[in-house]
Amino acid sequence: MPQWLEVALRTFSALVVLFIITRFILGKRQITQLTYFEYITGITIGSIAAFISLHPDQNWMYGLVALLVWAIVMAGIEYFSLKSKRLRSLVEGKGTVLIKDGKIMEENMAKVRYTSEDLLEQLRKKNAFQAADVEFAVLETSGDLSVLMKPNKQPITPAHLGLRLPNQVEPQAVIMDGELITEGLATLGLSPGWLKTELDKQGILQENVYLAQANQYGELYVDLYDDQLKVPSPSARPLLQATLKKCQADLELFALSTQDQKAKNLYANCADQMRQVMEDMEPLLTTS
Incomplete structure (x- = not known):
């Protein structure tokens, strides 16, 4: 066998084994989420794979055995880490508090080799441009900084305003690449007939749709293959709100x-009830 072909086969074999190992051990973790041991393991198995590929004079089985040993050790540590908090803390480490009660912890900063510039940079990534606005900050084992703003610096939420919003249901894709997605319609309790009616209202053919999404309010978002064509925005909620206002008026x-x-009092009471209905439904009707 020509040496170049042997190198190609060994490289392909090492790549397959390396992919299997990393796929089932590291899973979907990002690079910044790797523990120290996982980082070292990644470098080591990469080096072993390169050795297998570029040293045809060596027995490639030795390299595969080394890869499998590292994989087994890594899988064992992952398994026992799930069972033991002490081992998990040893392998993965613990988060380090950098700001507590609005006070920067200089000693902890020194332990993790964090400078004030590093801290301010990470705070800016969390939209905290003043350290004085931060109540609590902890450097996670992944290297990410978790930040809790002071109560008077936190953004206002509907709960602060006493508003009760309905539970949100994930919007579903109902058309992809011109093909009907029945699972998405079923999840929202909609039918293909409803979808066809909505498309007909806008004069759109299903085969011309690149992507269509429906939400829990029965609104349909459509993107066409032809970007020059304009599709009207969903209008179900604005129309309902306008109808309620007209009824109240x-x-x-x-x-x-x-x-x-007697009729005057009846109409006045009904108008008040309609106004109350509109106030109760306002969070629902104005949610974008």
Whole structure:
């Protein structure tokens, strides 16, 4: 066998084994999420794979055995780390508090070799441009900085305003590359007939749709293959809100125009109830 072909086969074999090992051991972890041991293992098995590829004079089985040994050791540590908090802390380390009660912990900064410039840089990545705005910050084992802003610096949420918003359901893709996705429709309790009606309203053919998504409110977002064509934005909620406002205005008008006191009171009460309904539904109707 020509030496170049042997190198190619050995490289391909090492690549397959390396992919299997990293796929089932490291999983979906990002590079910044690797522990020290996983980082060392990655470098080592990469070196072994390179050795297998570029040294045809050596028995490639020795390299595969070394790869398998590292894989078994790594899998064992991962398994026992799940069972033992002490081992997990030893292998993965612990988070280090850098800011506590608004005070920078200089000793902890020195332990992790963090300078003030490093801290400010990481805070800016969390949209905290003043250290005085931070209540608590911890450097995680992944190297990421978790930040808790002071209460008066935290963004306002609907809960702060006393608003009750409905639970959100994930929008579902109902058309991809012109093909109907029935699972997405079923998840939202919609039918292919509903989808066809919505497309017909906008004068769109299904085969011209690159992507279509529907949400829990029955709104349909459509992107066409032809980027020059404009598709109107979903309007179900704005139309409903406008309809409710018109009904409330009509009831107030009826109350003013009638001379019958009983009817006047009835229309006025209905208008008040409609106003209350609109106030209760406002978070739902105005959520983008």
